[in-house]
Amino acid sequence: MRWSWKIGRFAGIDLYVHATFFLLILWVVILHWLVGRSVAAVVSGVEFILALFACVVLHEFSHALTARRFGVKTKDITLLPIGGVSHFEKMPEKPWQEFWVSVAGPLSNIAIAILIYIVLFLSAGFKPIRGLSITSGPFLERLMVANVILAGFNLIPAFPMDGGRVLRALLATRMDHVSATQKAAAIGQALALLFGFIGLFTDPFLLFIAFFVWIGAAHEAQAAQARESFSGIPIRAAMQTNFDTLNTSSTLGDAVKLTLEGAQHEFPVLWGDTVMGILTRANLLSGLTQFGPDQYVTTVMQREFDTAQPNEMLEAVVNRLSASPSRTMPVMDNGKMVGLVTLDNLGEYLMIQNALHRRQRAAAVTKA
Numbered sequence: 001m002r003w004s005w006k007i008g009r010f011a012g013i014d015l016y017v018h019a020t021f022f023l024l025i026l027w028v029v030i031l032h033w034l035v036g037r038s039v040a041a042v043v044s045g046v047e048f049i050l051a052l053f054a055c056v057v058l059h060e061f062s063h064a065l066t067a068r069r070f071g072v073k074t075k076d077i078t079l080l081p082i083g084g085v086s087h088f089e090k091m092p093e094k095p096w097q098e099f100w101v102s103v104a105g106p107l108s109n110i111a112i113a114i115l116i117y118i119v120l121f122l123s124a125g126f127k128p129i130r131g132l133s134i135t136s137g138p139f140l141e142r143l144m145v146a147n148v149i150l151a152g153f154n155l156i157p158a159f160p161m162d163g164g165r166v167l168r169a170l171l172a173t174r175m176d177h178v179s180a181t182q183k184a185a186a187i188g189q190a191l192a193l194l195f196g197f198i199g200l201f202t203d204p205f206l207l208f209i210a211f212f213v214w215i216g217a218a219h220e221a222q223a224a225q226a227r228e229s230f231s232g233i234p235i236r237a238a239m240q241t242n243f244d245t246l247n248t249s250s251t252l253g254d255a256v257k258l259t260l261e262g263a264q265h266e267f268p269v270l271w272g273d274t275v276m277g278i279l280t281r282a283n284l285l286s287g288l289t290q291f292g293p294d295q296y297v298t299t300v301m302q303r304e305f306d307t308a309q310p311n312e313m314l315e316a317v318v319n320r321l322s323a324s325p326s327r328t329m330p331v332m333d334n335g336k337m338v339g340l341v342t343l344d345n346l347g348e349y350l351m352i353q354n355a356l357h358r359r360q361r362a363a364a365v366t367k368a
Contacts, residue, residue, distance in 0.1 A: 004078050013064055014076040015057065024081040025049065035136075048139060052146050053079060055112055059150065060084035062108035063101055063162075070097045083150075090319060091165075095180075099169035102162045109151040116144040158188030160216030181221055188217035235317050236310040238349040239331045239339030245270050246279060246297050253293030255284050266328040266342065269301050273336045277301035278326045307332045308341060318346060 004016040025046060032045030056079065063086050064074035075087040092098045120126050120140060127138050129145065155163040164184055171180035192213040199206030244258045248271045255267060259281075269277045279301045287300035308317045308331045321329050321343060331339035 010061065011065060013061070013074050016076055016078040018078055018080050020081050021079050044139075048142065051139075051143055053084075055109060055143070055147055055150065056084045058112065059105040059108050059154075060086045062104040064088075066104040067092065067101045070094075070101065072101070093177075095169045095172035098172070099166055102165035102169060103155075105162050106151040106154045109147040109154070113144045113147040113151070116140050116147070120144070156191065156213075157184070158191045158213045158217060159185060159220040161213070164188050164217070164220065185217040185221040189214055192217065233314045234310065235308050235312050235314050235331060235341060236339065238314055238346060239308075239310070239341050240345050241339050243268075243340040245337070247271065248276060248296070248298050250297050251293060252284060252287050252291065252295050252297060252300070255279055255297055256288070256293060259284070265344075266326065267297075268328070268330050268337060268340065269297055270337070275305075275307070275330045275332070275337055277303045278305045278328050278330075280326055280328070302326050305329070309333065310338060314346075317341060321346075 003019040005019075006014055007017050008015045028045045028049045029042050032041045035041065036044075057077070060077045064077065067074060067086075067088055070092045072092055073089045075089060077087070078085045092101055127141055129141070154161050155166070157163040157167040159165070167187065168177075168180045168184040171183050174180075175183070192210045194210075195206045195213065196210035199210060244262060244264050244267060246255060246258070246267045246269045248269060250269070258267060259265060265281045267279045268275050269279055277298065279297050283297075283300045283302060287295055287297075291299065305326050306320055306329055308320075308329050310331055310333050317329065321327070321341065327343045329341045330337050331341060
């Protein structure tokens, strides 16, 4: 994710913090200064939010380590103001595996809350919960309540919260994955409408949650539809076979000419039949700025890239392409380039497949 900085690596998983996270810290500083008017109040507020996000990190690593037990790798975890985001290579295919991966995060928050409760009980450190607020109250008791709230919020049965995936996993035990996703997404969007309606008359923050849930549900439904359209299809069915290439003696000016003459924006750079690199649009623009049109493309091309085989399944290629620094992947057969795959042409392929599926469903309804 752009504008993110790596702050550590645990259990083989990189942990990043996004730039917007520091806006949350700034908000906490301002809020505690307005209430307490002292450096001590500000320090206490920052300490609390950092402790809370340490619990968020444990929440995300609970997801990641549970997923690892089912053979699913986590690429990285990023901390945002709204919480943490784990980037899985894929979600578990079996419903009960997805259930346990999804519920592991909230369970970790409940475990933390129980542990704090035991500490407070043994030390007789309880204060009335009604006396707690965002900026005041015993540190541990506030942290305990915050973890309970985190668990409850994440278990709301709506994407992109964990509860939406828990609901989908349960539905998927009785129906196919796409239907379960669409049903769970519809329930999530209904909840989003409810949150939005209540937010109009009570707390405006509910409007933000409603928007967040609505977009998350729509995105999850679209992603599931895309996976269904790509499932079981070899890459040769979707790859481009009419494409332009450059060679190692081509200049940036040659790339500009090809770009203006057609719709292709990224070009494989060949030496004979061997693909030496990919000239991306960003490479081309930065190269023109730094060197001018007479510079060779080999100076600025992307040398790290991935390739595909014609018989590879489209879904696996999409996952690799999405994680690649280039939006273009050459398709190789016996050492020779026979096709080209880009995210743009895969998007067009998906739209075509969806149109054909809609026609088939309409025909089936007509016959019925």
